[in-house]
Structures are given as structure tokens and as C-alpha cells.
Amino acid sequence: MSARALINVPKQAKRGEVIEIKTLISHQMETGFRHGTNGRMIPRDIITTFTAKYEGEEVFSTTFFPAIAANPFVTFYAVADKTGTFTFTWEGDNGFSVTEEAKIVVA
Amino acid sequence: MRFSITRRDALILGGIAVAGAASPRPAAAVPGQMEAAIRKTIGDAKVQKGKVTLDLPPLVENGNSVPMTVTVASPMTENDRVKAIHVFNEKNPQANVISVQFGPRAGKAEVATRIRLADTQKITAIAVMSDGTCWSDTQDVVVTLAACLEDLQP
Numbered sequence A: 001m002s003a004r005a006l007i008n009v010p011k012q013a014k015r016g017e018v019i020e021i022k023t024l025i026s027h028q029m030e031t032g033f034r035h036g037t038n039g040r041m042i043p044r045d046i047i048t049t050f051t052a053k054y055e056g057e058e059v060f061s062t063t064f065f066p067a068i069a070a071n072p073f074v075t076f077y078a079v080a081d082k083t084g085t086f087t088f089t090w091e092g093d094n095g096f097s098v099t100e101e102a103k104i105v106v107a
Numbered sequence B: 001m002r003f004s005i006t007r008r009d010a011l012i013l014g015g016i017a018v019a020g021a022a023s024p025r026p027a028a029a030v031p032g033q034m035e036a037a038i039r040k041t042i043g044d045a046k047v048q049k050g051k052v053t054l055d056l057p058p059l060v061e062n063g064n065s066v067p068m069t070v071t072v073a074s075p076m077t078e079n080d081r082v083k084a085i086h087v088f089n090e091k092n093p094q095a096n097v098i099s100v101q102f103g104p105r106a107g108k109a110e111v112a113t114r115i116r117l118a119d120t121q122k123i124t125a126i127a128v129m130s131d132g133t134c135w136s137d138t139q140d141v142v143v144t145l146a147a148c149l150e151d152l153q154p
Helices: B007-021 B033-042
Strands: A005-008 A017-025 A047-054 A057-064 A073-080 A084-092 A096-106 B047-049 B052-055 B066-072 B082-089 B096-102 B110-115 B121-129 B134-143
Touching (some): B033 B082, B033 B096, B066 B082, B066 B134
Parallel strands (some): B047 B134
Antiparallel strands (some): A073 B110, B052 B066, B082 B096, B082 B121
């Protein structure tokens, strides 16, 4: 399954600045609490974890539950203290795994 | 003509009857499941009111996507920071909504996302600080169109 991720990280920041990061990934987040047209439960299929790393160090991570809306959208913050790469990883049911990167230049 | 049912009256009565019949839901939440989920997540820690601001719209038209922001008053320094935020609901089939872990360089103890709400209910956000104390905020949300439980239409 292919998933499209949108990431918004500022291209540049001043050293020590707190930057806002927004991420969105396309995923239906099937709750596992709904019945399909055949009357059977639709099995759960959600993203369970999202992790943001900054030059290999974890700055932010979440555990998602079925109560997260489809196409999980998360806004969070990080201290920009060096030029480097943010790595974002989403993992979920049925072997779902997507990794994206974004670079930032710190002056 | 003293007593007649107009078309309008009939429609109103019909609407009330339908609304009443639709109330029992499958997989409804068990009372107290929120408290149980909180204890399972944070253990026996005492939860105090304050420091946390849970921002949710008071009236939600569509429970499938409700914007939620949790902000915690904290300097977010190496020794005095928010380690985690957990959000719980009262009436969804599962009491957990989201758990967030902040690293030492998170900068600001704030997170925003979109959640699903199955019913008019209370939402509680609990922040766990680096010194082990827990702080919380609770909001009431009125939901007109519920999420999660609606079945696919044939």
C-alpha cells in the first residue's frame, strides 16, 4: 500500500529557534469497530506509531489509537540547533511503514 | 375542526420517533473505562488539575474529524519538561485517544491533531512531567454526528 505523506518543516531557522513541524499522511485509519456491507466487522487497520528524529535523536513520538481521524495530521515543535535532517517514520497494522526526510539549515 | 394532525405535526413526530429508536449503539463504552485506561497508562500517580490546556470545539458537527490542541505550561528545559501527554475519552469504544512522548529537544509542550468522537462526552488530557507529577484538563464536547460506529451503507 502506498501512502502519501506531506511534511512541513521550515527550510531555514535561527539557532535555538523553536520551529513548528506539521505532518500529514494519507491513511484510512479503519477503527475495527465498524461493520461492512456483509455484516462482518471490518478488521482494524491503523497507524500505531509516529516518530520524529532530528539527526538521529528522537524529539517527538506518538502512539495512535483508533480515535485518531483518517489521514493523521500532527503538529509539534522542535528546537533547531544544528543543520541536519529530520526523519519521520509511521508504522502500523499489516506491516505499514513509511519513512520520510526533511532537511533544515540552521544559521 | 378542533383536533387535527397537520402534515407538519406528523413530520415532527416522525422525526422524534426515529431519533429515539437510533439511540442504542453497538460496542458502546463501558462506564469507568476511561478511569481504567488512565490508571493503566500512568499507574497510581496523583493527577492534579492545572498546567494543561485542552483546546477542543465545544460543539462538533462531525465527529469524524475534530481538531484538538493540547498545550502544557512548561519551560521545556533539560531538567524541567513535559515527558508525555496522554488523551482519553469517555464514550468511544476504546478510551485511549493518543499518547505523545516529548524528547529533550521538543522545544514546546504542544501537540495538535484531529480525533474521532463517537458521542457527546468528556475528553481528558493528562501531562506527565519530568519530576513525575501529573496534571490534567477536561473538556466537554457536544457531538451531533458521531464517528467510529457508523456502518458502511450497502
